[in-house]
Amino acid sequence: MRSTAWLVLPLLAxxxxxACAQGTPTDNVIPGNPQDGSVGGAGGEQGGGAGQAGGxxxxxxxxxxxxxxxxxxxxxxxxxxxGAAGSGGVAGGGGSSGxxxxxxxxxxxxxxxxxxxxxxxxVPNAPCDTFPQCGCKAGESCDVxxxxxxxxxxxxxxxxxxxxxxxYNNSCAPGLSCVGLTCKPFCEKATDCSTSGADCIGxxxxxxxxxxxxxxxxxxxxxxxxxxxxxxxxxxxxxYPIDDLNVKPGHSLCAKAGTSTxxxxxxxxxxxxxxxxxxxxxxxxCRSTVxxxxxxxxxxxxxxxxxxxxxxxxxxxxxxxxxxxx
Numbered sequence: 001m002r003s004t005a006w007l008v009l010p011l012l013a014x015x016x017x018x019a020c021a022q023g024t025p026t027d028n029v030i031p032g033n034p035q036d037g038s039v040g041g042a043g044g045e046q047g048g049g050a051g052q053a054g055g056x057x058x059x060x061x062x063x064x065x066x067x068x069x070x071x072x073x074x075x076x077x078x079x080x081x082x083g084a085a086g087s088g089g090v091a092g093g094g095g096s097s098g099x100x101x102x103x104x105x106x107x108x109x110x111x112x113x114x115x116x117x118x119x120x121x122x123v124p125n126a127p128c129d130t131f132p133q134c135g136c137k138a139g140e141s142c143d144v145x146x147x148x149x150x151x152x153x154x155x156x157x158x159x160x161x162x163x164x165x166x167x168y169n170n171s172c173a174p175g176l177s178c179v180g181l182t183c184k185p186f187c188e189k190a191t192d193c194s195t196s197g198a199d200c201i202g203x204x205x206x207x208x209x210x211x212x213x214x215x216x217x218x219x220x221x222x223x224x225x226x227x228x229x230x231x232x233x234x235x236x237x238x239x240y241p242i243d244d245l246n247v248k249p250g251h252s253l254c255a256k257a258g259t260s261t262x263x264x265x266x267x268x269x270x271x272x273x274x275x276x277x278x279x280x281x282x283x284x285x286c287r288s289t290v291x292x293x294x295x296x297x298x299x300x301x302x303x304x305x306x307x308x309x310x311x312x313x314x315x316x317x318x319x320x321x322x323x324x325x326x
Contacts (some may be wrong), residue, residue: 161235222242298325
């Protein structure tokens with residue numbers, strides 16, 4: 001049974017900064033809808049197993065089920081006593097000169113068994129691992145199914161690709177998870193992410209009291225998408241910076257977007273290329289270095305956060321700063 005995707009992006013509080021009139025900072029949503037799931041969240045904006053590794057036992061001691069062979073019957077007339085197989089592996093092959101059922105003693109103790117697999121779940125007692133994917137049958141993916149514990153499960157997949165809008169856990173292709181209602185790659189560290197400049201960030205979920213909590217051992221890659229064009233995101237998804245103001249190189253994530261280009265609220269999301277600010281209006285993203293991104297006499301403004309004292313600046317994706325037209 002599938003459950004609706006519950007991992008959502010954390011919220012950012014921002015307001016556009018105008019030289020003459022500053023907006024009043026209030027809690028503001030990027031991308032806009034904190035009700036996209038009953039629980040959820042990723043490390044920066046939003047943002048999660050496999051059989052146990054074989055020990056030296058029935059899974060990996062050598063022999064028929066990888067148990068060490070007993071060296072057969074060992075030839076009684078062999079030049080050696082047909083040593084009992086070593087602690088792992090099958091006993092050496094019998095020789096031709098033994099008068100008994102076994103041949104000449106084996107050439108020595110068999111090599112160790114191949115051992116069990118190296119599939120290590122992210123949390124104890126989980127059945128599969130999210131990265132790298134292992135422990136599930138063909139056609140299934142390993143995904144997190146409990147935000148509080150990080151427990152994983154195998155399940156059928158719809159093979160939805162990276163950056164594309166999703167609705168259910170396990171709906172993304174193997175190796176991806178539905179975070180922010182878009183499919184994102186699992187990872188353990190930044191070098192696991194294939195997109196240039198991407199980071200590996202922790203995932204959060206929304207708690208019953210409205211706060212957020214970390215999903216144990218769950219991380220996904222940032223998308224490094226373009227807020228203006230949403231390049232790197234699928235249809236119906238917008239792109240949103242996730243780092244604090246003026247932090248560079250910066251990172252961004254795809255998240256499900258709405259359709260509004262005017263007003264917005266916690267239940268009305270802005271369309272891709274727009275962001276909902278504290279004035280409850282959808283503002284178009286712009287590059288800090290490209291004046292022509294804003295038309296009709298508008299200017300690309302910086303943001304002001306609600307810290308004390310307030311910070312004024314741009315959000316960055318890589319080395320490129322982004323503001324809003326106004």
